[in-house]
Amino acid sequence: MPKKSLDPQTILFPLPAVMxxxxxxxxxxxxxxxxxxxxxxxxxxPPMLGIGVRKNRFSxxxxxxxxxxxxxxxxxxxxxxxxxxxxxxxxxxxxxxxxELTPVTCxxxxxxxxxxxxxxxxxxxxxxxxxxSHTLFIGQIVATHIDSEYxxxxxxxxxxxxxxxxxCPAAHEYRAIGDVLAVYGKA
Amino acid sequence: MPKKSLDPQTILFPLPAVMxxxxxxxxxxxxxxxxxxxxxxxxxxPPMLGIGVRKNRFSxxxxxxxxxxxxxxxxxxxxxxxxxxxxxxxxxxxxxxxxELTPVTCxxxxxxxxxxxxxxxxxxxxxxxxxxSHTLFIGQIVATHIDSEYxxxxxxxxxxxxxxxxxCPAAHEYRAIGDVLAVYGKA
Numbered sequence: 001m002p003k004k005s006l007d008p009q010t011i012l013f014p015l016p017a018v019m020x021x022x023x024x025x026x027x028x029x030x031x032x033x034x035x036x037x038x039x040x041x042x043x044x045x046p047p048m049l050g051i052g053v054r055k056n057r058f059s060x061x062x063x064x065x066x067x068x069x070x071x072x073x074x075x076x077x078x079x080x081x082x083x084x085x086x087x088x089x090x091x092x093x094x095x096x097x098x099x100e101l102t103p104v105t106c107x108x109x110x111x112x113x114x115x116x117x118x119x120x121x122x123x124x125x126x127x128x129x130x131x132x133s134h135t136l137f138i139g140q141i142v143a144t145h146i147d148s149e150y151x152x153x154x155x156x157x158x159x160x161x162x163x164x165x166x167x168c169p170a171a172h173e174y175r176a177i178g179d180v181l182a183v184y185g186k187a
Numbered sequence: 188m189p190k191k192s193l194d195p196q197t198i199l200f201p202l203p204a205v206m207x208x209x210x211x212x213x214x215x216x217x218x219x220x221x222x223x224x225x226x227x228x229x230x231x232x233p234p235m236l237g238i239g240v241r242k243n244r245f246s247x248x249x250x251x252x253x254x255x256x257x258x259x260x261x262x263x264x265x266x267x268x269x270x271x272x273x274x275x276x277x278x279x280x281x282x283x284x285x286x287e288l289t290p291v292t293c294x295x296x297x298x299x300x301x302x303x304x305x306x307x308x309x310x311x312x313x314x315x316x317x318x319x320s321h322t323l324f325i326g327q328i329v330a331t332h333i334d335s336e337y338x339x340x341x342x343x344x345x346x347x348x349x350x351x352x353x354x355c356p357a358a359h360e361y362r363a364i365g366d367v368l369a370v371y372g373k374a
Binding site: 002003004005006007008009010011012013014015016018037038039040041042043044045046047048049050052054071073076079080082083084086087104113115119120121127129131132133134136138140141142143144145146147148151156157158159164165166167168169170171172173174175176177178179180181182183184185186187 | 189190191192193194195196197198199200201202203205224225226227228229230231232233234235236237239241258260263266267269270271273274291300302306307308314316318319320321323325327328329330331332333334335338343344345346351352353354355356357358359360361362363364365366367368369370371372373374
């Protein structure tokens with residue numbers, strides 16, 4: 001089974017595809033959404049996420065200045081909206097309005113969450129790491145919001161109800177998340 | 188649809204579940220494997236990955252000192268091996284031997300890749316960010332290795348052949364990756 005060496009490239013899959021919402025502080029400022037797959041958990045205690053944002057993106061400034069953002073996990077019903085928010089710029093369009101999504105101001109950070117997403121991870125910006133094309137914004141999760149209809153009887157998130165999808169870079173595909181294969185520690 | 192606020196927690200899904208391989212430099216040193224879901228792309232140019240590793244893990248030292256690691260993407264056939272390598276410590280067991288995996292030394296970094304994984308992202312350590320329980324190791328991808336049998340006729344990775352899976356924290360589930368729902372920019 002021969003291995004081929006390709007140019008260095010980010011063939012990591014599957015990756016989440018999330019909508020990150022943010023807003024500058026101050027009157028008259030509008031909330032924006034950026035879709036990202038360069039997102040992951042970076043620490044457990046405290047719980048922290050890292051998001052990689054290209055420096056010329058409209059949201060870069062909003063996050064850097066407001067020091068808050070929300071990582072919103074979309075259901076399958078929101079795939080079109082998710083894709084749309086990755087293709088267009090908040091410079092040109094009001095993505096909440098165009099994608100028919102509802103911003104709700106979070107108590108801890110003042111950042112807007114997306115009401116239609118079942119899980120919203122509200123983050124306070126802790127570090128910015130300059131890496132090249134992208135800045136890694138590291139945020140501490142200060143609140144986890146979840147729709148009660150997406151929780152099971154034990155109060156845990158019910159993944160089956162969310163109809164989740166993922167993103168596969170290099171193949172440029174959104175794919176469905178399927179059946180449970182095993183439980184951690186018992187495969 | 189009421190939102191409940193839970194304690195801050197890392198409910199981000201789906202996440203990749205990868206096997207990271209590493210080895211101290213020097214004669215007589217053995218390669219090790221650690222399974223991680225705290226992994227993601229953090230930059231496109233140069234291509235970079237971030238992996239969050241708890242400080243007491245055996246691999247922490249190996250990566251910090253060798254300054255290299257490989258992110259190996261497992262196929263569905265390797266789910267048991269992937270889970271096993273997340274449950275045990277390299278202090279106690281030779282995980283390559285126990286999981287019947289084959290280390291191959293990479294040319295660029297000297298780190299070992301896992302031959303049985305179809306995609307291997309060879310990384311040179313660039314930054315360590317201390318975050319709390321975890322250190323975020325940021326590595327630049329210096330070579331991408333792929334088995335030719337997992338490439339399509341256009342030379343791109345063929346996701347269908349890989350029988351991929353993901354990990355859903357909070358639910359503690361490994362799940363299958365299913366059908367293509369849409370292509371990026373065309374959902």
